Amino acid sequence: MELIINMALEFVTFLIVCQYVSPFTCYMIINLLYKKIGFLRRKQLIPLLMAPHSCKGCLRDIIASRMSKKTDSPDTPMDINGIEDTSHNPSMPWFGMDIGGSLCKLVYFEPKEILRGESATELETIRNIRRYLTKNSAYGKTGHRDMHLQMENVKIRGIMGTLHFIRFPTCEMRNFLSLAKYKGMAKLVSTVSATGGGAYKFEEDFKREVNLKLAKFDEFDSLLTGIHYIDRNNPSECYYWTDATDESKCAKVNYDFSSPYPFLIVNIGSGVSVLAVYSATNYKRISGTSLGGGTFLGLCCLLTGCNTFEEAIGLAAEGDNRNVDKLVRDIYGGDYERFGLPGDLVASSFGQMNSKERRSKVSKQDLAKATLVTITNNIGSIARMCALQERIDRVVFIGNFLRVNPIAMKLLAYAMDYWSNGTMKALFLEHEGYFGAVGCLLQFHEEGKS
Ligand SMILES: Nc1ncnc2c1ncn2[C@@H]1O[C@H](COP(=O)(O)OP(=O)(O)O)[C@@H](O)[C@H]1O
Numbered sequence: 337m338e339l340i341i342n343m344a345l346e347f348v349t350f351l352i353v354c355q356y357v358s359p360f361t362c363y364m365i366i367n368l369l370y371k372k373i374g375f376l377r378r379k380q381l382i383p384l385l386m387a388p389h390s391c392k393g394c395l396r397d398i399i400a401s402r403m404s405k406k407t408d409s410p411d412t413p414m415d416i417n418g419i420e421d422t423s424h425n426p427s428m429p430w431f432g433m434d435i436g437g438s439l440c441k442l443v444y445f446e447p448k449e450i451l452r453g454e455s456a457t458e459l460e461t462i463r464n465i466r467r468y469l470t471k472n473s474a475y476g477k478t479g480h481r482d483m484h485l486q487m488e489n490v491k492i493r494g495i496m497g498t499l500h501f502i503r504f505p506t507c508e509m510r511n512f513l514s515l516a517k518y519k520g521m522a523k524l525v526s527t528v529s530a531t532g533g534g535a536y537k538f539e540e541d542f543k544r545e546v547n548l549k550l551a552k553f554d555e556f557d558s559l560l561t562g563i564h565y566i567d568r569n570n571p572s573e574c575y576y577w578t579d580a581t582d583e584s585k586c587a588k589v590n591y592d593f594s595s596p597y598p599f600l601i602v603n604i605g606s607g608v609s610v611l612a613v614y615s616a617t618n619y620k621r622i623s624g625t626s627l628g629g630g631t632f633l634g635l636c637c638l639l640t641g642c643n644t645f646e647e648a649i650g651l652a653a654e655g656d657n658r659n660v661d662k663l664v665r666d667i668y669g670g671d672y673e674r675f676g677l678p679g680d681l682v683a684s685s686f687g688q689m690n691s692k693e694r695r696s697k698v699s700k701q702d703l704a705k706a707t708l709v710t711i712t713n714n715i716g717s718i719a720r721m722c723a724l725q726e727r728i729d730r731v732v733f734i735g736n737f738l739r740v741n742p743i744a745m746k747l748l749a750y751a752m753d754y755w756s757n758g759t760m761k762a763l764f765l766e767h768e769g770y771f772g773a774v775g776c777l778l779q780f781h782e783e784g785k786s
């Protein structure tokens with residue numbers, strides 16, 4: 337039906353522009369052609385009479401708005417939360433959002449082709465949103481698209497497309513909502529799938545500001561769905577570090593994660609959650625700690641005056657934690673042999689900082705490194721105890737704390753290996769912090785479980 341409307345529209349527009357027929361005749365023709373839409377009002381014809389060159393757009397808008405009213409029919413699909421679901425339309429922008437304590441992760445699925453079935457205005461808005469998201473890698477001052485993580489030729493709900501990975505600080509949510517409103521998101525979709533604490537916290541704001549409903553999914557269900565899907569679709573997703581303490585030999589090595597169970601997930605976001613996973617659907621949250629990525633960044637900002645995660649990591653890369661921490665050798669003068677504690681092991685994090693003299697000599701870089709080592713070692717130690725308790729030997733570390741953070745990954749790899757006498761393995765995934773967002777998108781489209 338819409339194809340016919342569009343063709344007729346093109347033709348009538350041509351007639352008006354060329355002034356072959358009067359706009360009134362066109363008005364009658366259109367109304368005759370589109371009895372289904374109902375008669376246009378006379379005042380809606382005025383733009384046609386006043387501005388022949390934009391009449392196509394005007395007509396499209398008028399017809400599209402009539403059409404969109406018609407789509408509020410009882411056959412509109414309903415999603416699992418009982419929300420009217422226009423997002424299942426294959427051409428609509430598909431988004432999954434993981435709104436965490438620090439970062440909002442937005443995954444956008446771009447179908448290979450914009451398919452049939454939308455009105456001209458909808459198609460225009462879809463194209464604008466697609467162009468805006470895929471032609472830029474930065475959005476405003478704080479939004480970023482992680483282009484290196486982009487996944488081409490993946491299928492969701494039988495449709496081929498590309499997954500784009502975008503993040504912005506959660507504290508910028510108001511600006512994001514204004515942008516979504518400006519870009520006409522609510523005209524296209526009525527529901528967006530969301531997970532993370534912010535899916536609850538910001539639910540009312542989405543409704544009030546953009547008239548969008550959130551289809552909410554549990555963050556750990558989403559995380560697992562996302563991990564399984566991405567690992568299936570990306571052969572080089574999972575890796576480990578060899579020779580983590582030797583810079584000259586240290587390397588990333590691909591790991592075949594096709595038979596993954598059982599495994600432990602350590603999700604290092606603002607805080608840390610530890611999950612034991614026994615099958616695609618059987619898992620439990622066994623532990624957690626509030627000393628996570630948020631703690632690292634918060635303490636680093638306090639101690640060094642830095643303002644961003646990237647700055648904090650940059651400082652840490654140039655620092656030496658031994659100027660801040662007290663090592664076993666500072667206490668024993670060497671190794672504590674009886675219990676296998678080497679002299680260069682940290683005995684007490686920040687243990688030197690009670691000395692005024694030491695404090696006067698310490699650099700910002702040293703403090704950043706010591707903060708990173710403290711938080712990472714603590715997480716490694718908790719992960720190891722959890723793995724021991726659950727008798728699991730593969731530990732998968734994820735979360736954006738590991739973004740651009742090889743120091744932490746190598747420390748975790750070394751700690752897991754050393755303290756388990758080589759029986760446990762630390763694994764890492766390329767899409768670090770995006771699994772929740774992918775998982776909730778898939779759950780909305782009921783694809784992830786396959
Ligand atoms: N650009 C960034 N801005 C803020 N924190 C970042 C950034 N990149 C990495 N991080 C780290 O990632 C953590 C958040 O990780 P994430 O997995 O997104 O958790 P959450 O879901 O709690 O937001 C932060 O606490 C910080 O340590």
Ligand SMILES: CC(C)(COP(=O)(O)O)[C@@H](O)C(=O)NCCC(=O)O
Nearest residue numbers: 436437605606607608609624625626
């Ligand atoms: C509350 C959270 C699940 C929220 O997830 P996040 O936004 O940090 O990724 C997480 O911060 C957490 O598990 N914190 C640790 C709580 C504890 O076990 O002490």
